[in-house]
Amino acid sequence: MSILEVQNLSISFQQYTSGLKQKTTRVISSLDISLNEGEILAVVGSSGSGKSLLAHAILGILPDHAILSGTITYDGERLTPARQAALRGKEIALIPQSVTYLDPLMRVGAQVRTAVRNGDAAEKQRRVFEQYQLDPAVEKLFPFQLSGGMARRVLVSMAMVSGARVLIADEPTPGLDPAVMKEALRYFRELADSGAAVMLITHDIDSATQIADKIAVFYAGSTVEVAPVKDFEESGERLRHPYSRALWRALPQNDFVPIPGSQPKPGSLPEGCTFAPRCEHAVAACASVQPEMRELRGGMVRCVHAT
Numbered sequence: 001m002s003i004l005e006v007q008n009l010s011i012s013f014q015q016y017t018s019g020l021k022q023k024t025t026r027v028i029s030s031l032d033i034s035l036n037e038g039e040i041l042a043v044v045g046s047s048g049s050g051k052s053l054l055a056h057a058i059l060g061i062l063p064d065h066a067i068l069s070g071t072i073t074y075d076g077e078r079l080t081p082a083r084q085a086a087l088r089g090k091e092i093a094l095i096p097q098s099v100t101y102l103d104p105l106m107r108v109g110a111q112v113r114t115a116v117r118n119g120d121a122a123e124k125q126r127r128v129f130e131q132y133q134l135d136p137a138v139e140k141l142f143p144f145q146l147s148g149g150m151a152r153r154v155l156v157s158m159a160m161v162s163g164a165r166v167l168i169a170d171e172p173t174p175g176l177d178p179a180v181m182k183e184a185l186r187y188f189r190e191l192a193d194s195g196a197a198v199m200l201i202t203h204d205i206d207s208a209t210q211i212a213d214k215i216a217v218f219y220a221g222s223t224v225e226v227a228p229v230k231d232f233e234e235s236g237e238r239l240r241h242p243y244s245r246a247l248w249r250a251l252p253q254n255d256f257v258p259i260p261g262s263q264p265k266p267g268s269l270p271e272g273c274t275f276a277p278r279c280e281h282a283v284a285a286c287a288s289v290q291p292e293m294r295e296l297r298g299g300m301v302r303c304v305h306a307t
């Protein structure tokens with residue numbers, strides 16, 4: 001059952017260009033996504049495609065100058081800013097992409113303990129530190145005294161002790177050593193198997209295919225495809241969107257063929273399909289109308305040609 005639904009989400013930023021002139025730049029457009037209990041949805045896509053902004057929109061932590069439209073529902077009820085504040089870190093937890101989200105003035109053991117909702121906080125914090133190979137002495141340290149990898153393990157620990165029903169992990173693994181990374185991924189799987197919904201934002205398609213149930217592919221501020229993980233196999237011929245196939249084929253273990261061109265920047269998005277300028281199947285119509293997301297073979301795709 002779906003626990004979190006994002007419908008027709010768009011996000012823009014209003015920025016001053018020169019003097020008092022304002023410019024509105026749309027960074028996410030008409031994005032739909034849903035998270036199911038018991039499932040891991042991996043979100044992949046290149047840098048700047050809008051993955052972190054989606055996470056921040058769900059948590060209600062976008063910067064003040066962000067303009068948001070569309071609806072986000074949690075447990076069948078619309079998420080308002082007040083509800084987001086009440087659920088944040090409790091029912092909906094984030095492992096942020098940046099370690100600057102730790103409170104600089106609070107010892108890290110105490111920070112992790114504040115995230116515990118049920119049971120013995122001290123005991124849970126000690127156990128989770130052990131699980132992620134953090135020495136008991138780390139408890140007493142402040143964030144600035146941690147290495148990048150340690151800070152990341154503290155962030156993962158905080159989310160893990162929260163007992164949240166929805167976990168959004170934004171690039172949780174870079175800088176972790178392979179053993180700790182494997183442990184974290186295994187734990188995401190366990191969380192999902194115990195009924196939570198997990199959104200794993202990652203550049204690492206390989207890890208995503210190992211633990212996710214579905215993969216959403218982002219491109220230039222929206223999803224171009226949502227596919228069951230089994231479609232990411234062999235040469236990717238079961239994938240629905242030309243960009244997903246290109247992304248899959250560009251991996252070193254596949255053909256290692258790069259995609260010519262680059263993702264358009266917000267503010268200079270093409271009129272029609274955002275991928276059309278790089279797509280070998282593009283026809284005139286692709287350049288004029290942005291395709292709608294539609295269901296196809298047990299997944300979703302935003303391409304008029306996909307069959």
Ligand SMILES: Nc1ncnc2c1ncn2[C@@H]1O[C@H](COP(=O)(O)OP(=O)(O)OP(=O)(O)O)[C@@H](O)[C@H]1O
Pocket residue numbers: 013027045046047048049050051052053054063097266
């Ligand atoms: N506060 C902001 N003001 C203006 N533009 C922003 C702001 N935050 C993000 N953006 C723009 O929104 C777009 C999406 O950013 P986002 O951080 O969501 O990308 P991402 O997919 O998470 O990338 P990465 O993989 O590098 O983390 C980028 O073009 C970024 O420059």
Ligand code: NI
Pocket residue numbers: 051052053097170
């Ligand atoms: Ni990001």
